[in-house]
Amino acid sequence: MNSERKIKEPNGRLGILTPGMGAVSTTFMAGVIAANKDLGRPIGSISQMGKIRLGKRTENNNPNVKDFIPLAPMENMVFGGWDIFNDNVYKSAMNAGVLEKDLLNGIKDELTEIKPMPAVFDHNFIKNIDGENVKKEKNKMDYAKALMADISNFKEKNKCDRLVIIWCASTEVYTQITDVHLSIEKFEKALEDNHSAIAPSMIYAYAAIKSGVPFANGAPNLTVDTPALIELANKLNVPIAGKDFKTGQTLMKTILGPGLKTRLLGIDGWFSTNILGNRDGEVLDDVDSFKTKEVSKLSVLNSVLEPDKYPELYKDMYHKVRINYYPPKGDDKESWDNIDIFGWLGYKMQIKVNFLCKDSILAAPVVLDLAIFMDLAQRAGMKGIQEWLSFYFKSPQTKEGLQPIHDIFLQKIKFENTLRHLMGETLINYLGLDYYEED
Known part of the structure; x- marks a missing residue:
């Protein structure tokens, strides 16, 4: 006690x-x-x-x-x-x-x-x-x-x-x-x-x-x-x-990423894109504001996967994040993730996630x-x-x-x-x- x-x-x-x-x-x-x-x-x-x-x-x-x-x-x-x-x-x-x-x-x-x-x-x-x-x-x-x-x-x-x-x-x-x-x-x-x-x-x-x-x-x-x-x-x-x-796409990454790492499944690439139309999306349509958000989003997987400790699984992973302002969406953010993974003997697999969420x-x-x-x-x-x-x-x-x-x-x-x-x-x-x- x-x-x-x-x-x-x-x-x-x-x-x-x-x-x-x-x-x-x-x-x-x-x-x-x-x-x-x-x-x-x-x-x-x-x-x-x-x-x-x-x-x-x-x-x-x-x-x-x-x-x-x-x-x-x-x-x-x-x-x-x-x-x-x-x-x-x-x-x-x-x-x-x-x-x-x-x-x-x-x-x-x-x-x-x-x-x-x-x-x-x-x-x-x-x-x-x-x-x-x-x-x-x-x-x-x-x-x-x-x-x-x-x-x-x-x-x-x-x-x-x-x-x-x-x-x-x-x-x-x-x-x-x-x-x-x-x-x-x-x-x-x-x-x-x-x-x-x-x-x-x-x-x-x-x-x-x-x-x-x-x-x-x-x-x-x-x-x-x-x-x-x-x-x-x-x-x-x-x-x-x-x-x-932590909401939306990054929430999904902090759920999926640890799962893949725990099973020691390798990742070749993780491509993420979002569309949203609220004030946040309008602000992030500016390249300098997007840079702030991009740095935050990119840091997640690197910390979770620890590529320095598992170089054969994650060191060469390609990670890309995009955010696009699309006014018709309003607060209904939609994200897509394409994850290219590999397992036993290097055999390739894919995971695709389409998350339709309300950011607020x-x-x-x-x-x-x-x-x-x-x-x-x-x-x-x-x-x-x-x-x-x-x-x-x-x-x-x-x-x-x-x-x-x-x-x-x-x-x-x-x-x-x-x-x-x-x-x-x-x-x-x-x-x-x-x-x-x-x-």
Whole structure:
């Protein structure tokens, strides 16, 4: 038995703020409100519908996750956020076309009340969309201070006890770490100097951390994955996590890839293509934003398959990813994967996957769980990078020098063992020899 970590109770209201109030965030917010009214179920959410095994298999002790560990209840959640468009959540959700109109009309009053605050926006980082609901400040430090004021005002106005911020906005152009990202002193000077290497998502992350608010990055942007902001999060005891919600095609890769590797089946090539027509697709139609997403998607298989350890099976694998903007699809993403594999004596085989999914339907429970578990992390006194939440990300953020775990099954074990650890329960390693040695 481990010693139980002291976890503060989730008393009072939890405010969840999302930079970006488009298809993903409005589907999440509307879904929680609908579930609270028994108009639907939060399917896909581990925090709401998951179970966790405790002790030996023979004990059959599998409580609900939400009954096992103190989590913020959905009934105590309050929503807000920022967006470059003025539309309230009802109008934005209707425009997104993800959820049925009858469902949205049934919760119209609640959704109409949620209005976006003016956003921090820089056309140099997101090129294919534009909006009028944006802040006007003289430099990036002033933008950060304006966001901190928004955070404080939202908490006071809505009588929230705690807040969490989840980035649900568009993918920014590809950015690499530069000198201004290496320390908090250099980062803050870059904010004051209006430095071009500081992206809007970094300003949100900085404002969140300075406000003591956990921050999770749902896009593949660099954002909080810099030495400066990691340093600040550790210094101020704030949990951070990222990057890029694991949905759609990459979810399938983290399921199929580990299966093929476990059976030591070789892969000659993996060709992936997608079409989607929502705002995300429009943004990714820009080559620089696509580069950010491409790097995130390509990293998955390399980590799962470990070609350096199995060169005869995976070293020469050709991996290609394409994303095409196709407006008629709306939020209904469609992906195709062609996987050329080989087995015994090198004989060739193929796997073809055609996944027709609703991107925001898959992302909504991820947003909910991240908000709930990031809040848990803060109440448990955890700080800095929350690698145990890798399960929810395409490109998990880890401590420098640590290779991320992409195998979804190993991620789930890590996630569940972290919950057991927090509650002082015995960790499960699935060895199972004790069942046979007892005789």
